[in-house]
Amino acid sequence: MIDDKALLSEYLSESEELLDSLLADLDALGANANIHAINRIFRQIHSLKGLSGMMGLAEVQAIAHDFEDILDDIRLGQLKLDKASVAVLQECGASLASLLAGAARGTAKDEDFERLRELLLAIAARPRSQAKREDNDLESLGFSERERQLLTDYEKHRIRENLNAESDFFAIKVQFDITDIDSKYRTLTNQLAEVGELLTTLPDAAKDDHRVAFKLLLSTPLKESEVKQLVARYQGRVARVGRSTWRRAGQALRVVGRKKSRSEEEDKPLSGLLPTSYAQESLQSLSPNVRVDLLKVDELSGIAHELSIEAQKLSAMANRFLNAAGLGARERFDLKSSVRRIEREFLELEERLVELRMVSLAQTFTRAARLAGRLARELGKAVSVKVQGRDTLVDKMIVDRIADPISHLLRNALDHGIEAPQERRLAGKSARGEIKIEARLEGTRALIVIADDGRGINPQEVRQRAIAIGAIAEDESLSEDETLRLIFRPGFSTAEKISSVSGRGVGLNAAERTVYELGGEIRVASQPGQGTTFEIAVPTTLVMISAFIVRAAEWLYAVNVGQIVELIYVNADEIFGRDGKRSIQWRGLAIPLVELKYLLGLGGARVLHQTPSPPHGNGNGYLAATPMPVVISRASDRYAAIAVEQFVEQREIIVKSLGPLGAKMKGIIGAVDLAGGEVALVLDLQSLLLLRSLRL
Amino acid sequence: MTKRKASSTIQALLRLASLPGKLNAADDEPHTADQLSVLMLDIGEEVFAVSVETIEGVVDCPKLAPLPFPPEGIIGVASVRGRMTLVMNLSASNSSSQSVNRQRLVLLKGESQMGLLADRIEDVVTLARDAVESSGKRLGNKEPQPRWPVSGLFKNKERRIPILDCERLLET
Numbered sequence: 029m030i031d032d033k034a035l036l037s038e039y040l041s042e043s044e045e046l047l048d049s050l051l052a053d054l055d056a057l058g059a060n061a062n063i064h065a066i067n068r069i070f071r072q073i074h075s076l077k078g079l080s081g082m083m084g085l086a087e088v089q090a091i092a093h094d095f096e097d098i099l100d101d102i103r104l105g106q107l108k109l110d111k112a113s114v115a116v117l118q119e120c121g122a123s124l125a126s127l128l129a130g131a132a133r134g135t136a137k138d139e140d141f142e143r144l145r146e147l148l149l150a151i152a153a154r155p156r157s158q159a160k161r162e163d164n165d166l167e168s169l170g171f172s173e174r175e176r177q178l179l180t181d182y183e184k185h186r187i188r189e190n191l192n193a194e195s196d197f198f199a200i201k202v203q204f205d206i207t208d209i210d211s212k213y214r215t216l217t218n219q220l221a222e223v224g225e226l227l228t229t230l231p232d233a234a235k236d237d238h239r240v241a242f243k244l245l246l247s248t249p250l251k252e253s254e255v256k257q258l259v260a261r262y263q264g265r266v267a268r269v270g271r272s273t274w275r276r277a278g279q280a281l282r283v284v285g286r287k288k289s290r291s292e293e294e295d296k297p298l299s300g301l302l303p304t305s306y307a308q309e310s311l312q313s314l315s316p317n318v319r320v321d322l323l324k325v326d327e328l329s330g331i332a333h334e335l336s337i338e339a340q341k342l343s344a345m346a347n348r349f350l351n352a353a354g355l356g357a358r359e360r361f362d363l364k365s366s367v368r369r370i371e372r373e374f375l376e377l378e379e380r381l382v383e384l385r386m387v388s389l390a391q392t393f394t395r396a397a398r399l400a401g402r403l404a405r406e407l408g409k410a411v412s413v414k415v416q417g418r419d420t421l422v423d424k425m426i427v428d429r430i431a432d433p434i435s436h437l438l439r440n441a442l443d444h445g446i447e448a449p450q451e452r453r454l455a456g457k458s459a460r461g462e463i464k465i466e467a468r469l470e471g472t473r474a475l476i477v478i479a480d481d482g483r484g485i486n487p488q489e490v491r492q493r494a495i496a497i498g499a500i501a502e503d504e505s506l507s508e509d510e511t512l513r514l515i516f517r518p519g520f521s522t523a524e525k526i527s528s529v530s531g532r533g534v535g536l537n538a539a540e541r542t543v544y545e546l547g548g549e550i551r552v553a554s555q556p557g558q559g560t561t562f563e564i565a566v567p568t569t570l571v572m573i574s575a576f577i578v579r580a581a582e583w584l585y586a587v588n589v590g591q592i593v594e595l596i597y598v599n600a601d602e603i604f605g606r607d608g609k610r611s612i613q614w615r616g617l618a619i620p621l622v623e624l625k626y627l628l629g630l631g632g633a634r635v636l637h638q639t640p641s642p643p644h645g646n647g648n649g650y651l652a653a654t655p656m657p658v659v660i661s662r663a664s665d666r667y668a669a670i671a672v673e674q675f676v677e678q679r680e681i682i683v684k685s686l687g688p689l690g691a692k693m694k695g696i697i698g699a700v701d702l703a704g705g706e707v708a709l710v711l712d713l714q715s716l717l718l719l720r721s722l723r724l
Numbered sequence: 725m726t727k728r729k730a731s732s733t734i735q736a737l738l739r740l741a742s743l744p745g746k747l748n749a750a751d752d753e754p755h756t757a758d759q760l761s762v763l764m765l766d767i768g769e770e771v772f773a774v775s776v777e778t779i780e781g782v783v784d785c786p787k788l789a790p791l792p793f794p795p796e797g798i799i800g801v802a803s804v805r806g807r808m809t810l811v812m813n814l815s816a817s818n819s820s821s822q823s824v825n826r827q828r829l830v831l832l833k834g835e836s837q838m839g840l841l842a843d844r845i846e847d848v849v850t851l852a853r854d855a856v857e858s859s860g861k862r863l864g865n866k867e868p869q870p871r872w873p874v875s876g877l878f879k880n881k882e883r884r885i886p887i888l889d890c891e892r893l894l895e896t
Binding site for chain 1: 786787788789790791792793794795798801802803807808810835836837838894
């Protein structure tokens, strides 16, 4: 039973969506179901199993596992689907659906589990195919011995089925750069799945260390030229395989591989297991939640914001009217209180709409804990994972975006941080390592901590590596904190070997960029021999942010206050260096000074007025008439001073999206409506500084 | 385009913009699958057309905020009916964002949040689809090639007007 009401509601909502599509797919299932339908059902049961496991519903997880086994046998062609077994499968689905809700609420009875188990056993006892599992037929497709060993039973089964169906096979060899492998591989496989069946993906030899190569086997009715055209944009090489031999191989498999199955009349009748009446089946929804597209919430927020601006205008008009018209005290009171109420209600409406976007970190953290456990097993390490603050609420978009950085930090902690049990014992530690995943609120920011008690980061190794990759000069002097931050530089990795878990040196840099793009930052602290702690600080919401409005050239811009370290005024005699290379002294550091209008491509550095005798003789001989408003911001571990024309005000703003094209433009998060129909761009100062390749 | 679709699009245009009177005539005319309604607009020295199927409405262009390092053709962003809209100027003499006063903004349909800046809306005309030359054989050697994606051309008052391919325009 799930005691936490919010968690129960989230679980029911998510499982309901899975159950809906599962039941629809089961209903559409026929005795001649295609493999895609079976695979889809298999995946849905698999997801339900995982979800129930995460919620601690062990009994549901176990029975879903049995269900999954049966579907696996059907996928592998070992269990035959017929009309009777399809009906029982459908009944299993319905039974699982009611069981799941009951188990979550703690109302499921033992007999409910027994009934489903009985149904599953009945299907499991159906006649099984006795096909021989020899790999000789796979030779016709030119698989090497090693490649054959890599094929799963399911892949072998699908290849045989396609051989039997006399399909055409193509081997497609592609190479992807490691920086965009995820997106390109996904796009390619999605395209291939649309034109045929992608039977397997095998590793292949890559040209260099920065690329990963694959060999894909596709069965498709397309011509060779069409397949070539399809993979041309990925520079894929296509070869038809097995054409001369597939017929013979298919024949051989049919003659030798299969034994005659028992006739259906000998099977145990299944119809008796099905209920005689469905009167008790409820059509009621499992959860009271509705799922709404975030875009629709944004639209509503936009409308509410417009209305709130109109309400403010009405309020101003009402005030003028109150003074001008000869109203009685009662009317004046009514009008005033009515106007105030409208203003207050609109403000609350805006806040409530922002809350709709907030979700808890529970799901992300549960997945993170599972990932940590799985990685530890894979790496032969022992860890216990402690999770805290899963109820912390953060904007859904931010939760989705920080999932990858969290997963990367966990991989690093497991791979590089936590030592092997033997090494830990030698260091006087417990053999079992500990990983903490925590979240808490700090003002308008959420702080997410990933900490391990592993070997820590050795600053000397970091320094040597940074010199080797040219990130710092050999004689550059850095504080300990600055040295540690070097691990976020592109191409940085002290791992001697690249493992399947981490170590390619692209992740930490990408993780830092993602967090910066959200207006947040990653901090790292480490004690050699004691462990490492990473802190990700992100705003809890992006839609409504606290922003500072500035003027540059003749335009207004908004900057997330999270990206501002300090606002200062600078006199001309405090500016050093020539035009284009100006700097100021700030907190004992010499930091570069740039104009915001230069960062935005709207102009160069402003001309400082010449004076006959500069008071401090700073070398440039120019002075501005008035002090210059300057925003101090930080990109990575360096600071920059950004000069603007005017500080306007700090206020809460609702950030509006610039659409799909706007999302691709660097340096802009969105835009905001200001009074008088003026639009202010919401800037991402870090990206703008990087865009201008400013060496900070 | 079906008659119903064409009518509703044109009704929307009428609600949102004071277009030339001939729009009413276009609404009254029967539309068939063999016909195409296009909006003709002056952009700089050139005249372009866009299919009314791809248009959400026409408004006076509000004040623009310039974008840093925008893609070619995009000159700024404006707030139109509470939605941020990227403004595209197809003019060869790509005017700056400050000189858009009294210009018109043709809002494109869909999720793109894009609008085309026009100096003047000329007319809405209904064409027989076979009167539209395909863009493949579009122009002779002597005529300048359009800088923007074009789905076809048609003749109007001795001029050959290119019909913008809005889908490809958004991709570029």
